[in-house]
Amino acid sequence: MSEGSRPRPLKEAARITQMLDLVLGADRFDHVPVNVIDLALEYSRHVAPENPVHEVVERNIPGCVGALVYSEARPRQWAIMYHADQSVGRRSFTVAHEFAHYLLHRQLIEEDNRFDGGAYCDENAIVRRDGSGIELEADRFAAALLMPLHDFRRQLPAKVRADFEALGRLAKRYGVSLTAAILRWLEYTETRAIMVVSNEGFAHWAKTSDAALKSGRYIRTRDTVFELPPQAFAVRRDFSDAALTGVMHQAGVWFAEPVHEMCIRSERYDLEITVLQFESDGPCFQEEEKASDVFDHFMRNG
Ligand SMILES: [Zn+2]
Structure with a gap:
């Protein structure tokens, strides 16, 4: 065919x-x-x-x-x-x-x-x-x-940040795994978010929302080893309610800007799912372009 x-x-x-x-x-x-x-x-x-x-x-x-x-x-x-x-x-x-x-x-x-x-x-x-x-x-x-x-967008609008309660509710609504629901959300969300699936402190794979990718925030796992930072819940093996709710990390822990981290463990598959979410706007290539425009202007006129 x-x-x-x-x-x-x-x-x-x-x-x-x-x-x-x-x-x-x-x-x-x-x-x-x-x-x-x-x-x-x-x-x-x-x-x-x-x-x-x-x-x-x-x-x-x-x-x-x-x-x-x-x-x-x-x-x-x-x-x-x-x-x-x-x-x-x-x-x-x-x-x-x-x-x-x-x-x-x-x-x-x-x-x-x-x-x-x-x-x-x-x-x-x-x-x-x-x-x-x-x-x-x-x-x-x-x-x-x-x-x-x-239907998914109505349940979790594109500009809204997610927590495990909402994501878990959606997984149940559609009869899919939590991972599948998070991957679906990452496809359309306008927020900057990353999912990392790891075991023993090393990322197996990760998926990034478009908005996060465009701002230069992503985690490479192909042909490389990504070790989660020591402060990560998955590394500390803290799978308490605090991990589910999440915590705000300061700049330098995961990335050069603060990020909210939450983590859930799957005993069945012996994996940890970590979701990272950045503050709404944050660094953007547009600003770099603007800066270079100004630079060009000075060069031309200088
Ligand atoms: Zn197939």
């Missing part, structure tokens, strides 16, 4: 979102998250009666979080597999991601011999949402389907 003829992830997610709003009501998230397993089974039977997703099953797939596989026999029957031992919230995003591969990429997966009997997706692609190509498309679909932006 050519790039142009492939249904786009957001368009496809919007189509299903509209359908669910129509059937279940626009206030459906007040009652229940998307039941993505039932949706994958029913919707695929509707759009491709010959080649549906005929089961969604838990399997032990070492090194993978989820997979979309097909039968040898034709007409193809498809199955979504999720790796054992995932929380219900993680499982939901995993199944939505594989459902996206089914809707958007199944022809490619069948025809391209880079895929051997199916698509196998790892933690980087699904949990961190850090894949490219069809992995990125599947993540965009999954996030849009499970956490529609119009």
Whole structure:
């Protein structure tokens, strides 16, 4: 299938979102998250009666979080597999991601011999949402389907800073993990915020809001080792209520400006999630540009 003829992830997610709003009501998230397993089974039977997703099953797939596989026999029957031992919230995003591969990429997966009997997706692609190509498309679909932006923004407006109470409430509303809810928030927030996922004081990965990135505030974890500062809750192993509420650190602890830090530990995954939030405005490249304009002016006239 050519790039142009492939249904786009957001368009496809919007189509299903509209359908669910129509059937279940626009206030459906007040009652229940998307039941993505039932949706994958029913919707695929509707759009491709010959080649549906005929089961969604838990399997032990070492090194993978989820997979979309097909039968040898034709007409193809498809199955979504999720790796054992995932929380219900993680499982939901995993199944939505594989459902996206089914809707958007199944022809490619069948025809391209880079895929051997199916698509196998790892933690980087699904949990961190850090894949490219069809992995990125599947993540965009999954996030849009499970956490529609119009609803999410109403719950947590773009200019509002977040606490774990609000983020936890949203994770519950959409039936996803806390990490997935925070990643969604970081996509649209106009506040300057960073999430760091760490273990034993070292960052595994981090994600930055656009506003933070534009002001030069981010944490690099690719091809480098980032050690959290000794004052961080995760390093002090302080996972008390004080860590959940957070504390304001002075300039020099995390960055060259003060930052609010809060931290929560996941025993299940043996990880700490730290959320850093800066004061609203703060340093901005615009000011540097202005400064250089003034400098140019002096140079020209001096
Ligand atoms: Zn994938």
